[in-house]
Amino acid sequence: EVQLVESGGGLVQPGRSLRLSCAASGFTFDDYAMHWVRQAPGKGLEWVSGISWNSGSIGYADSVKGRFTISRDNAKNSLYLQMNSLRAEDTALYYCAKDKTDIVATTHFDYWGQGTLVTVSS
Amino acid sequence: QSVLTQPPSASGTPGQRVTISCSGSSSNIGSNYVYWYQQLPGTAPKLLIYRNNQRPSGVPDRFSGSKSGTSASLAISGLRSEDEADYYCAAWDDSLSGPAFGGGTKLTVL
Numbered sequence: 001e002v003q004l005v006e007s008g009g010g011l012v013q014p015g016r017s018l019r020l021s022c023a024a025s026g027f028t029f030d031d032y033a034m035h036w037v038r039q040a041p042g043k044g045l046e047w048v049s050g051i052s053w054n055s056g057s058i059g060y061a062d063s064v065k066g067r068f069t070i071s072r073d074n075a076k077n078s079l080y081l082q083m084n085s086l087r088a089e090d091t092a093l094y095y096c097a098k099d100k101t102d103i104v105a106t107t108h109f110d111y112w113g114q115g116t117l118v119t120v121s122s
Numbered sequence: 123q124s125v126l127t128q129p130p131s132a133s134g135t136p137g138q139r140v141t142i143s144c145s146g147s148s149s150n151i152g153s154n155y156v157y158w159y160q161q162l163p164g165t166a167p168k169l170l171i172y173r174n175n176q177r178p179s180g181v182p183d184r185f186s187g188s189k190s191g192t193s194a195s196l197a198i199s200g201l202r203s204e205d206e207a208d209y210y211c212a213a214w215d216d217s218l219s220g221p222a223f224g225g226g227t228k229l230t231v232l
Binding site for chain 1: 124155157165172178218221222225226
């Protein structure tokens with residue numbers, strides 16, 4: 001059974017940093033691309049970032065480019081999102097999503113975690 | 123403002139057929155596959171339709187997807203109370219170099 005478990009969310013002040021993690025199990029992690037997708041309270045889905053199976057291809061939404069860094073550790077079956085210079089508008093539930101393919105350039109998210117909440121507020 | 127445009131709400135009675143539209147452009151729907159996600163209240167999104175009209179295993183055939191030009195639609199036939207959820211369309215956008223989501227449609231079963 002595929003499982004994606006996010007962690008690392010919490011309350012953080014504007015301008016500070018936070019690192020999210022996603023622990024994956026139930027599939028061969030290094031065969032697939034992975035993504036972070038967020039959902040602000042009461043709002044829709046927004047793709048944040050994606051990383052290919054071997055970290056060779058990475059993409060970011062314009063809203064987070066230069067502030068967020070996605071990475072993965074295939075030996076640990078884990079996905080990460082380093083979030084710096086956080087803003088109030090980054091407040092959201094952050095989902096880890098598995099891609100059906102090994103590349104970033106798709107929208108085929110076949111499994112999702114339950115999300116970890118990030119609140120940016122003073 | 124979402125790149126893909128969906129109606130904010132839709133409704134139907136049990137047994138009815140409802141459709142949800144998704145409008146885009148040549149850089150997204152017009153040149154890439156469309157995906158649909160269902161988000162039941164308080165839960166994570168779930169893949170409902172992939173590659174325009176394919177259903178993952180376990181998704182009932184009451185759900186169907188279609189695409190024409192720069193628009194797509196999701197049809198739900200034999201509407202049931204458990205279909206009450208938010209539905210999102212998505213497609214890769216060549217201009218953004220990333221996935222684009224619609225704003226979501228809240229489906230109410232009356």
